Amino acid sequence: MGLRRKLVLGAVLIVTGLALSAGGCALQRLPNVPQEITGPPASPPVLAAFKSDPAVQTQEDWQDRRAPLLKARFQSEIYGAMPGPAAYEIVSRELLQKPEKGAIGTIERITIAIKTAQAGPWPGGHPTVDLILMIPKGKGPFPVIAGGTFCGNDALLPKQPGVRTTSMALPQECGGGAPGFLVTAIFGRHANAPPWETLAEKGYALASWHPGDVVPDVPVVAEPYLQALTPVGTPPDKRTGAIAAWAWTSSRVVDVLSADPRLDPKRVLLWGHSRHGKAALLSAAFDPRPAAVWALQSGTAGAALGRDDVGESVADITTSFPHWFAPAYRAFAGKPADLDVDQHQLIALLAPRPVLIGTGRRDQWGDPHGSFRALKGADPAYQLFGESAFSQTKLRQPDGTGVLAFYMRPGLHGIHTEDWAEALSFFDRTVQKPASN
Numbered sequence: 001m002g003l004r005r006k007l008v009l010g011a012v013l014i015v016t017g018l019a020l021s022a023g024g025c026a027l028q029r030l031p032n033v034p035q036e037i038t039g040p041p042a043s044p045p046v047l048a049a050f051k052s053d054p055a056v057q058t059q060e061d062w063q064d065r066r067a068p069l070l071k072a073r074f075q076s077e078i079y080g081a082m083p084g085p086a087a088y089e090i091v092s093r094e095l096l097q098k099p100e101k102g103a104i105g106t107i108e109r110i111t112i113a114i115k116t117a118q119a120g121p122w123p124g125g126h127p128t129v130d131l132i133l134m135i136p137k138g139k140g141p142f143p144v145i146a147g148g149t150f151c152g153n154d155a156l157l158p159k160q161p162g163v164r165t166t167s168m169a170l171p172q173e174c175g176g177g178a179p180g181f182l183v184t185a186i187f188g189r190h191a192n193a194p195p196w197e198t199l200a201e202k203g204y205a206l207a208s209w210h211p212g213d214v215v216p217d218v219p220v221v222a223e224p225y226l227q228a229l230t231p232v233g234t235p236p237d238k239r240t241g242a243i244a245a246w247a248w249t250s251s252r253v254v255d256v257l258s259a260d261p262r263l264d265p266k267r268v269l270l271w272g273h274s275r276h277g278k279a280a281l282l283s284a285a286f287d288p289r290p291a292a293v294w295a296l297q298s299g300t301a302g303a304a305l306g307r308d309d310v311g312e313s314v315a316d317i318t319t320s321f322p323h324w325f326a327p328a329y330r331a332f333a334g335k336p337a338d339l340d341v342d343q344h345q346l347i348a349l350l351a352p353r354p355v356l357i358g359t360g361r362r363d364q365w366g367d368p369h370g371s372f373r374a375l376k377g378a379d380p381a382y383q384l385f386g387e388s389a390f391s392q393t394k395l396r397q398p399d400g401t402g403v404l405a406f407y408m409r410p411g412l413h414g415i416h417t418e419d420w421a422e423a424l425s426f427f428d429r430t431v432q433k434p435a436s437n
């Protein structure tokens, strides 16, 4: 590199460093949320009479009457119609790594073609998902932690040459956007890449993919993909939103994972950060197979209650991300209390499976208080199944007993080592047992 280029590069790094530390200081000044729980309890009470449906008394009432009713409302008011069933085909399997040292056995790429009912703008007419699957050394079948990530597979495996990112449009912050070190400085060490080695050491397989392979996370650009996924005959204001499309994509991945003899189909665990946390919750609400869910900072239309409009409002989220939702959701901007459903009812649809909700103390946008109250509001549905109550009373003191769990770590929006530590100890406690037990 010539002297001139070195000088220019040095200047760029210094300016970036200064901007970063100034930005970092500003971010650190964002106020913490209060330590004491604030806000009204979740409403409507989860087992109370709902519209013309009488109060729920038994598991059967819940499963046969209430759950289908809630699923219908979540689709028509918020997420749009869930795409219909679809078969898949494995197009190729490719071994990417087989490290000699460490706990990782293999890392491979499985390319999956999804046979959607209608053709769409995808290359070849149907979506193709590149699934990255890590299998630990040792004897399976292994539990697998599965989740979609923001920026495509080459951000996931930065040291792996030739792991192609999706050919679909990436959101601004990914496609040639901020350099990796900036992303890590702002959003945490694991913003893009999970702790592969730690997971393998603890006996977990990892499945990761880019939801943008199916619907690009870019407003307007996403529209024709959403149209193609929307079941025929759906009214336009209920067309499938991207969160629903990504949730459905998770289920297609679960199809593949459940058929892999190296993995335990009874221990497929979903996770997601933020928008992908919203999708993970929705996916497990509609699909009984995931054994547990960890949703980190999933906020509005995720784990946080929406009726009080604390945190990100319906107006904000539908302005910035209109493609995430059914167009009908926008009508509740400024009047979220008019929605028939709220997010504690979404969590309740996962009962009796374990759910961990992670939050950050300075992440006001993600609404830790609303997420805590949503768990409290979902709890009576869990008790119907004989699960212990969500008895945590303080945001900062996880009680480490029930299958509904909450933590609030210091800091902002991002994925840190301590988030993964919380999730792994939760999964160890609630589901990481040999399949025969």
Ligand code: GCU
Binding pocket: 273, 274, 275, 276, 297, 298, 299, 300, 312, 317, 320, 365
């Ligand atoms: C934005 C959006 C949130 C979302 C978050 C994320 O902040 O407003 O709703 O959860 O992005 O996905 O990181």
